[in-house]
Amino acid sequence: MPGAPQPPSERRWVARVRALAEPRARRAERACFVEGIRAVLAAEEAGLPVEAVLLCPESLRSEAAWDAVARLERHGVPRVDLPARRFAQLSDMDNPVGLAAVVGWAPAALDALDPPPGALVVIAEDVGDAGNLGTLLRTADGAGAAAVVVAGSGADPSHRRCLRASLGTAFRLPVALAGEGPRAVSWARARGMAVVATSAHAERAHWGVDYRPPLALVVGSEERGLRPETAAACDLAVRIPMWGTASSLNVAVATGVLLYEVRRAWGGG
């Protein structure tokens, strides 16, 4: 069933979305593709340049989403309507909500990050799963971290699954790429931060540690933990006590447990 011929603007944006599946293209053009109502709204709220909004009118139910589409159109953002079948081809949701966008966003360079005095920062090394990285960003944002530094060879923060899992907090929270883990640790040190590593093998539990601000928490890969050279560069290592059979928590869960323990130690909110 070939259906109606595809209009040229539709063809152009679908091609652009496909091109942005490549990390290299996202980096070179400082642009990304994001799907989901909250993530698109977050891009708009963050004042990011929206190149185009892609929607499936027959699927999109949220009134807030339709209002956002109208605002974007008023600001001259191209609107590309797709039939459900074509939208589903672009979507990676089980039940596509019918809203997506091409957004001018990319993670910052490490040197461009300038956390305020007394900041709490997360350094995430080798987090391989883009969804986990996005949930980690959402968690860091929720716990009031000033920035997340992404190190090592893990998932790309501009991956669509990361952006969606972050609920768009990636667009607000400063997120930077550090290259190798020790470089991120040096960066934090140079800004006066104490740098605390997490390790399943640390002697010290994460409770009752004197977490003085400013502070950087370093979390590692879901599979292998921190690289030895990164762990060695830190001031202190802590472990989250484990009672069960699995040897570790999911990395975003571990980050949440640590961040909220620091927040509690700092006097709560």
Add this chain to the structure above:
Amino acid sequence: MPGAPQPPSERRWVARVRALAEPRARRAERACFVEGIRAVLAAEEAGLPVEAVLLCPESLRSEAAWDAVARLERHGVPRVDLPARRFAQLSDMDNPVGLAAVVGWAPAALDALDPPPGALVVIAEDVGDAGNLGTLLRTADGAGAAAVVVAGSGADPSHRRCLRASLGTAFRLPVALAGEGPRAVSWARARGMAVVATSAHAERAHWGVDYRPPLALVVGSEERGLRPETAAACDLAVRIPMWGTASSLNVAVATGVLLYEVRRAWGGG
């Protein structure tokens, strides 16, 4: 490219895996399909009946996994080898590791759960995403919860994505289905537990609460939080303070933050 004809035992097990995609079939037969090395190893370690092990010899690299396959074969478990293409059709991993199994497991009935004195229990209502539910189970296991009670109309604990995200902790941690949330709360009450709800609108932060054992923590849907009738049945509501733009944490992250705060209050580990 039709390839070699499919052997009958292969055909039979592939059909069985497909049938177990239906929650009703899993419930009726008290069986599930699980993919991934850690989850299959966990089923074996938990002493569950393994109906068949499905593997892709050309993909499976882990020595521990091959050892487990050999042990299962010695115990008379049928082994079904699949070519990579057929294994990929059954898999929902981006890069299939080549190991899966049909396992005799289903969540327990609520009345069959018998947590020990002083237990910490999680009640999870309407958790819609199977991966989130699995991560929640892994988190509860890690924090030493005695059981997880799944209430409302969320994901099924025997969903393959839940089992995989749980890293197989679902097979060890008692997991029960409660039906409606208030029934789970009554069950906990009848066992002397204090029942603490989490809500974004609670006045009280989750810190500094007198969490006396035995205790049930109640967490709600990612989208809407707890149902009003479930929240009303609890003794107390707490909120996790939020600093960022998103209104909540991921439900598994929130569960981890709460469980570890209770553990800290109980004297740590």
